[in-house]
Amino acid sequence: MRKFIAAFLVVTCVTLSAFSQSSVPDEAFEQSYQVSIQSVIAAYNRKDYVASNAELVRFLQKFKVLSADIKQKYKGALVNQYYSLSCVNALSGNKNKAILYLDSAVQNGFGNYKNMMADTDLDGLRGDTQFKTVVEKIRARGDYSYILQKSGMYDQKDKRVALKFTYQDSNAPELVKFRKNYKLDSVSGNGDETSRFKNLLFWVHNSVKHDGSIDNPKNKNAVDLLEICKKEDRGLNCRMMATILKDAYQAMGYKSRMVTCMPKDTTDLDCHVITIVWSEKMDKWVWMDPTFNAYVSDAQGTLLNVEEVRTKLIAGEPLVLNEDANWNNKKKYTREYYLDYYMSKNLYWISCDVKNEWDAETRSAGKPLIEDIHLYPGGFSKIKGDKLSDQTGITYATSNAAYFWAKPGK
Known part of the structure; x- marks a missing residue:
């Protein structure tokens, strides 16, 4: 029962959240949908699965005649209807219908493998061969650890890309000004390299609220981003928060990049952007996520880089998320959600800009196209061939992780 009701609530929240990013919500639809949900839940709690089924079918038919x-x-509501119909039919003993409805949910985008496997409403189907076939479809879409495990190896002999990632010197005028005006020396503190990394991370996280639904400002540098947030009392998405932290690190003399972490599913637009900073002490890149105030360590407390986190997720090895990881200082994040679910989904392939400097992604007349490099596992690729050029930029493909994560200057 808990999983069934949670399915309604989660899908409703996801639907409305995604919808709010694109246009004005349809209040009539939302109101009727919520009324239907409550009716189904009430019948479900009475164990009147026939009534639950009838209401779900009624609303499904109503949904099908709505405007495109x-x-x-x-569309998340449609997925929910099919999944919920699978649940109530399974509880009623209608196995064939339950499996067909679950397959319809999959065909319309359902991929919540973890919840589906734990949902006791479906226990009566688990021995069925057809059900197992549908489960494998869901696993291929929504079991993110499994998807990572099947991603294939990198090719360290891949020489397709000859470009080197470049970084801005801390003596650049805009970085010097940023460091002085925002008192970054005081922010970073007098501790060792690791404590400075963390202090700058905490500062960005606490200076700007995250808002994934808002448009990016025109000027994409730390100062302009911080100022517009203060002036308009607005937030920024994960990419812009990572931009501020990247500029802060480089102002303090640490080489840094933004890292776009992407899912395998090409229809999934929910990626995530973090910052990495080069540690001279550890001789490697270190994971820093200003959106969630997050960094990742191994069981011994050693900070990890993106590839180390990805490798340990695939191998099922211990990972530790800092205790104070959170969203907007309102919601605590756990290792189970942040790493096992969210980042497992978003570490299938990786993208980084070639040039890492002030205003690197600010568009202006006469400015060179943005170049980025994609790191793909196995034979996967989002682009045809080795290079893609269009009016927005130039993308290069590689499967060479050693090249991609090389020490600055190498």
Whole structure:
């Protein structure tokens, strides 16, 4: 029962969240959907699965005749209806219908493998061969550890890309000004390299609230981003927060990049951007995520880089998320959600800009196109061939992780 009700709540929240990023919500639809949900839940709690089924079918038929625009905006509701119909039919003993409805949920985007496997409503189906076939479809889409394990090896002999990542010197005028005006020496403190990394991370996290639904400002550098947030009392998405931290690190003399972490599913637009900073002490890149105030360590407390985290997720080895990882100082994040779910999904392939400097992603007339490099595992690729050029930029493909994560200057 808990999983069934949670499915309603989660899908509703996800639907409305995704919808709010694109346009104005349809209040009539949302109101009728919530009324239907409550009716289904009430019948479910009475164990009146026939009534639950009837209401789910009624709303499903109503949904199918809505405008294409509304159906697209609220497509998560359709997935929910099919999954919920699978649950109540399984509880009623209608195995064939339950499996067909679950397959319809999959065909419309359902991929919550973890919850589906734990959902006791479906226990009566688990021995069925057809059910197991549908489960494998869901696993291939939503079991992110499994997907990572199947991603394939990198090719350290891949020589397709000859470009070197470049970084800005801390003596650049804009970085010097940023460091002075924002008192970054005081922010970073007098501790060792690791404590300075963390203090700058905490500062960005606490200076700007995260808002994934808001458009990016025109000027994409730390000062302009911080100032517009203060002036308009607004937030920034993960990419812009990572930009501020990257500029802060480079102002303090530490080489830094933004890292775009991407899922395998090409229809999944929910990626995540973090910052990495080069540690001379550890001779490697270190993971720093200003959106969630997060860094990752091994069981011995050693800070890890992106590839180390990815490798340990695949191998099922211990990972430790800092205790104070959170969203906007409101919601605590756990290792289970942040690493096992969210970042497992978003570490299938990686992208980084070639040039890491002030205003690197600010568009202006006459400015060179942005170049980025994609690191792909196995035979996977998002682009045809080794290089893709269009009006927005130039993308290069590599499968050479050693090249991609090389020490600055190498």
